[in-house]
Amino acid sequence: MASAFIVPRATKSGKRFHARWQRGYHEPQIHLGSFKTRRAAETRCDWARNEWAAGRVPDRKTILLAAEQARTVRDVVDEYIASRVDARDSSRLVYRQRLQHAIDRFGDLDPNRVTPKMVRDWTLTMRGAPRSVRSRVSAFRQLLDYVGVNPNPTRDATIKMPRHERSDPPLPGRAQIETILEEVAAHHRAPIWLMVTTGMRVSEVVALTWGDIDQTQGRLRVADSKTRAGRRWVSVDDMPLILRPRGMHASRRVFGQTADAIRSAISRVCTKHGWPSFSPHKYRHLHASRLMHDRDLSPAEVAARIGHSNVATTLGTYVQLVPPD
Structure with missing residues (x-):
């Protein structure tokens, strides 16, 4: 009768437990592995019994082959990033950056072997702001x-995630905006000016191509936006003359810098003067607020200009008290 059993062995390094399989009394014993603990050896014996119950002869090569074919966390990251066809290239890059912390910690593990205790220890030792910790764990969860x-x-x-105390800095004043435009590097001034005067997202500004500029009508086309409502034409008051360089293809981007470079440039000026670090999104809030307070536009008109499909979002989140000039 077939059976799986454990044979203890004393070795120089300590006691070992050998898992064995025997198809019948007169059949040779098959070695299934050597283990430090009886529990591990018993797990291997249980596997052998299940194989026999399923009509298969237990073979150690099956286990070794499965181990070779097992995917690690590192292996599945590229596959997961490629599957996110719903996200833009910039978003997929952010996902990869956030997952790098999980790769550093769990990269060589089978995803199915990650335990809550491992994740808990990871969050306790992870460096960074609470918001960064939460975003990394969220990416790993997905x-x-x-x-x-x-x-x-x-x-x-x-x-448990670290507590994140949200602070909402005030909107920048006109004098602060003028100072920022004066002190940032020259190549950052046009993108910042566009954010202030149009309410465009920083990602929309850096994605502008030469084909998106309609100089005769004084407007810009926002073709690369994170929402359907965000894809729109934006009129620009007192639009400066923006000439396309000779031979420049319409698909080439107008601005060469990244969104992070613009954020850093603004942050440096704010730090120098002891101001709150105004994120580029604050200019979007400021523009929406001025449209409603200064130009007396309706909420629906403001939402359409800044690319919102829901007027409640515009009123509840974006429209704030405009600072005095």
Whole structure:
């Protein structure tokens, strides 16, 4: 009768437990592995019994082959990023940056072997602002969901995220904006000026191509936006003459810098003067507020100009008290 059993062995390094399989009393024993603990050896014996119950002869090569074919966290990151066809290239880059922290910690592990305790220890030792910690864990959670890990260890109730105290700095005043435009590098002035005067997102500004500029009508086309409502034409008051260099293709971008470079340039000026670090999105809030307070536009008109599909978002989040000039 077939059976799986454990044979203890004393070695120089300590006691070992050998898992064995024997198809019949007169059949040779098959070695299934050597383990430090009886529990591990018993797990291997249980596997052998299940194989035999399924009509298969237990073979250690099957385990070794499965181990070779097992995917690690590092292996599935590229596959997951490629699957995010719903996201823009810039968003996929952000996902990869956030997942790098998970790769550094769990890269060589099978995703199914990640435990809540591992995730909990990771969050406790992770450096960075609370918001950064939360975003990295969230990205790892989505990766494990993609792989099909169930239950997902990042959703365990014992894992707590660091508290993030949100502060809402005031809108920049006209004098502060003028100072920022004067003190940033010359190549940053036009993008910042566009954000202030049009309410465009910084990602929309840096994505502008020469084909998006309609100089005769004094307007810009926002073709690369994160929402459908965001894809729109924006009129520009007192639009300066922007000439396309000779031979420049319409698909080439107008501005060569990245959104992060613009954020850093603004932050340096704010730090120098002891102001709150105005994010580029604050100029979008300022523009929406001025449209409603100074130009007396309706909420629907303001929402259409800045690319909102929901007027409630414009009123509840964007429109604030405009600082005195």
